[in-house]
Amino acid sequence: MKSSRSEFLSIRGMQYHIRHWGEEHAPKLFMLHGWMDVSASFQFLVDALQRDWHVIAPDWRGFGLSEYATGSYWFPDYLADLDAILQHCSPTVPVNLLGHSLGANVASIYAGVRPDRIKQLVMLEGFGMPATQPDEAPARYARWLDEVQGNPNLRSYATAQQVAQRLQKNNPRLSDERTAFLAQHWATKNEVGTWDIQADPWHKLPNPNLYRVEEVMACWQAVTADVLWVEAKNSELLPRMGSNEQARAEIDRRLAHFRNLTKLMVDDAGHMLQHDQPEIVAHAIDQCLE
Template identity: 60%
Template sequence: MKTSTSEFIALRGHQYHCRHWGDPTAPMIFMVHGWMDVGASFQFVVDSLKADWHVIAPDMRGFGLTNGPTTDAYWFPDYLADLDALLQHYSPDAAINLVGHSMGGNVVGLYAGIRPERIAKLVILEGFGLPTTKPTQAPARYKKWLDELREKPEMRTYASAAEVAKRLQKTNPRLNDERAAFLAQHWSRENASGQWEILGDPAHKLSSPILYRVEEVMACWEAVTAPVLWVEADDTAIWSWIGGKEKGRPETDRRLTHFKQLKTELVLDAGHMLHHDQPQALAKLIEDFVGLPKAV
């Protein structure tokens, strides 16, 4: 494995944890993880990159080693503001190569349309978004959120890091023992009671009271000026989350028409966590797309 270092920076009232790989003077790739994941999750992709890169992957607020606010709700605009501050900190002048997976894919897709001048190349991994909503759903959605607030959400704990690894493999059977053991060490930590707790604020489990307004998302996508690489896994679980493939495929294709410069790729023998399942294939796709900074 390539060696990484941790850095904590003060950012928007938080101590943000960022993981770095490579020479700080090398060309940068910035990677944003998905829901209930951490920056270290990109280790296997970084290991597979051929060129010399400075890869930075933060733990987004309320995940990993980045503490969340004292709150019972997380708002998507805060992820955008955090990313804006992170990029201003690490690359205030130069446009960057930006990669996002799942929830992180949604974050980077929105951000690239909000500040298009900041992005050199954009890579979205399984960043499908959520099902289309209607305003008539608002009363029930707000009620659901209010009902959930009455009971404090909790995360399950595990007796050991090995149990955490087994839980990861249950969710993703493609995950081998070595990778599962590595992820467990970054995805959880031992608490004062000797139990291993997941490094994610339980508040993330609450339903969002805000409906997913797809046309607003598409307006941001239309404003993206950077070339976009859209990557899906052939065995993705996304379809079950967005109403099935029969409805999800044409809706996804409709959404993708809003990007001006789009290249699509399919990674075989991979599920939603394609950066764990096929890191070498994914690393090649990323480097072929953003371009190698020098001969390797």
């Protein structure tokens, strides 16, 4: 495995953990992880890259080794955090930006809001959430009001082996070796000897704001960078969009808003395709990015 190093930055008043791979002088490639994940999740993808890159990957606020927020988490804060991170790490030069899942949604919206800051964009499984309707708002707000009064928590695990079993339950394609590596970064041993997922339980609260896909597509239409879209053939998230035909039609409708798009479908891979087929994804990155 390629070795990584940690840096801690003050980003918008919070302590952010930034993971680095590669030499400082190498071309920069920023990687943004998904929901309930951590920056170390990109290790296998970084290992498979053949070109020399300086990979820079933050743990989002409330995940991994970054500081937890107070109370709820809001999507625009990820955009503002990314803006601050890029301002610190590459204040004048446009960057290559890769995101997975939540990270891909942050990256793609940001690329439309700040098109001059992005050189090229890579989206791994970044098709967004199912569209919502205005009449869903009352129930969504009511659910959020009910849950925000409580004290959310995440399950603890008795042993590191149980953490590994949970990861392989989520993704049966994971080898034992890769699972063991991910487990030590995805969870940490607490003071009583059990293992806690390195994520703030407040991430589990429902978002009271509806997902407005038209606004997302407006941002995508403003992206000027070349976009590499990478999708897993066996993605577990596709059924959220409806039947296979409905999901395909909706995804294609959304992707039509990008100006310069290259698509890659990865066989024998699920949503965590950077774990399942890192060599294929890395080869596409090496070939497509300048």
